[in-house]
Amino acid sequence: MKEPKEEDFQDRDKKSSILLERLQERNLGWRLLIGFVSVILLSIFLHFREARIEILELNTTASRFIVSQVDFEFPDEEATVILKQDALHEIGEIYKIDEASIREARFEFENFLIQNREWKAEMPSSTFEELYKTADSFEDILIQSRFTDAKTLEKIRDQDLPGSYYQIYLPATIDEPILLPNQVWNALTTLAMRNNHFQSSNLDYVVSFFKKRRWVIQEDFTAKSQLRQLIEQEVPEKFTRVKAGSRIIDQGEKVSGRHLAMLQAMKKELNYSRKLWEPLPIVSSLLFSLVFVILSALYFRMNQPDVFYSLRKLSLLVCIIFLTLILAKSAEYLLLHNTTHLMDSLRYPLIIPFATVLICILLNGRIALYASTFLAIILSVTLAVDHSRFLIINIVSSLIIIICTRSLYKRKEVFLVLGKAYLSVIPVLFAFHFAANTIWSLSLADDILSSFIFMVVSAILVASLLPLLESLFQVMTEMTLMEFMDPNNELLRRMTVEIPGTYQHCLVLGNLAELMALSIGADGLFCRVSTLYHDIGKLNNPHFFTENQQGGVNIHQLLTPFESAQVIINHVKDGEVLARKYHLPQTFIDIIREHHGTTLVYYFFCKEVELMGGNVQEVDESKFRYPGPKPHSKESAIIMIADTVEAASRSLENVTEASLNELVLRMVKNRADDGQFDECCLTFEELGILKKTLVKTLLLTHHVRVKYPTK
DSSP states (O other): OOOOHHHHHHHHHHHHHHHHHHHHHHHHHHHHHHHHHHHHHHHHHHHHOOOOOOOOOOTTTOOSSSEEOOOEEEEOHHHHHHHHHHHHHOOOOEEEEEEHHHHHHHHHHHHHHHHHHTEEEEEHTOHHHHHHHOOOOOHHHHHOOEEEOOOHHHHHTTTTTOOEEEEEOOOOOSSSOOOOHHHHHHHHHHHHHHHHOOOHEEEEEEEEHHHOOOOOEEEEEHHHHHHHHHHHHOOOOEEEEEEEOOOOEOTBBBHHHHHHHHHHHHHHHHHHHHHSSSSHHHHHHHHHHHHHHHHHHHHHHHHHHHHTHHHHHHHHHHHHHHHHHHHHHHHOOOOOOOOOOOOGGOOOOOOHHHHHHHHHHHHHHHHHHHHHHHHHHHHHHSSSHHHHHHHHHHHHHHHHHHHHEEEHHOOOOHHHHHHHHHHHHHHHHHHHHHHHOOSOOOHHHHHHHHHHHHHHHHHHHHHHHHHHHHHTTOOOHHHHHHHTTOSSSSSHHHHHOOHOOOOHHHHHHHHHHHHHHHHSSSSSSHHHHHHTTTTGGGGGGGSGGGOOOOOOOGGGGGGHHHHHHHHEEEEEEEHHHHHHHOOOOOOHHHHHSSSSSTTTTTTHHHHHHHHTOOOOOGGGEEEBBOOOOOOSSHHHHHOOOHHHHHHHHHHOSSSOHHHHHOOOHHHHHHHHTTTTTTSSSSOHHHHHHHHHHHHHHHHTTTTTOOOOOOO
């Protein structure tokens, strides 16, 4: 047999490189579009960032002094309180007549009218009913009347309060009933005449009766409180101006609400002074984002070319990064604009672990390491948080996640990974507080609780988004692959019952393909799982395939070689139809279509040539070839090689290392000469490793057992 030359494989590598370059050129426009969108979105995120200021906790001691960076005005609560106190200083007491004493006097007057008939002689033109109604009206006036000083009355009128029942009068004492002076009764009489239409003689008679009584006077706290509230509301908020360079708080000074108000006002002024809608700041944000995107593109082009040249993976990565940025911005907005000052408690938001977990699962750990570092820099620059501590706590948790997500086979393990990351955060939080010379404080408890909340929210979001991202970007994660290995899957159950021979072949082939893939760094688990489904097309005609024939007549003896070849070839098309019917992933469908490539059904082709008297020219070779396409991935090529060699090895009578070497070399050479590896980017070195792994594994599979003696 002629040995394949290294030049042959190098020629195929060149062809693969040319094909890859064409694919890269074809996707260039789309990749440029993704880059342009990334620049725009990142520049928006960088441009509209919050100004960072020192974060202080109320009632703690400032570790260092803080100086104003710009001129600003802040709402001075203490000065406003002083102004309100000055405004309230001129408000005097407000008095009223005790309502019980008024009703008692009213009852006495009514009894007087009933029991004493002398009033008829004094008031011959008046009736009982007229005097009764006059007393009722005057009773209401007495109940509503109030007494205060001139300044208080002026304040009442300034506030547009009903002041018609107020009189300027301050009683000498309120400890005992007193007689009201004539000026009070005169004012009440005038008020009664203005508000009611009755005879003056009747009113004078009623007033003269009430005038003789002593009245209980008491303070009207309700009216006074209402007046104070209205005056306080009218006092404008006092704004105090602070010049740039002025010291806001000294080292060792206790942090008060006034200090926090000054810091917030300075932050607003810093945001305003940035002039976000001016041309130069906009250009600055665009330049920064352009630098970040170009550096990232260069990194992925050099170190992760499979991501750089894959629109699907590139779009997925960009989507996760900007989802994280949106999540971070939303969290910042909720914390900063919350009236309960949550930012004081949630000081170190754990945002980056969300992206790290998703990228580790959907792409790989190296990409996750770069992305977490990239996000840590971007978020620490743009978010209004402590730069160094935010960076440390997010990087530490992300590194733990990258270490722990090497192999996740169940979705619930996401919670376990994030739980480990949370545990790694706790020592870091203690380290922060030890550095501040404190062992335990309420802020440390807040940090531990807030970190837990962020981790739980991240776990819930990851578990919710994973299926959506897998479906949208057609990504096969290890968790999804493990779900397809479930023996209860309907297709696998059908295979065990209807084509048990093929199912056993798939199991053996899956283990073989997995080991081969792992030997060159390909996706071993994908090879193992997809191989289980690569021959599902045989379900339509199980007895046309040798491994499912139970002995007896070979059905192919009843068919022509062309008919037999068509039945064999059709298992690829039938498999694709079944895969789409059972909603298998597109990557599995690609394996079904590519695992035979465009190879020749050699056995029945030779049979057809024999029927034609050995004249190859009279046989249409294309009718005996699989429809393809050829393998487009390393995993497809690995499964093709393993499938071909594993089936052929069963025909060997004497399985030795030499015979397996010869078989593997011949089968691989035949496939290579047929151009089956031209589109899968397998290198000469990788083919050599695959052949060695295949021979070693087949030797172990066909090992000889010790013969036991007969009883």
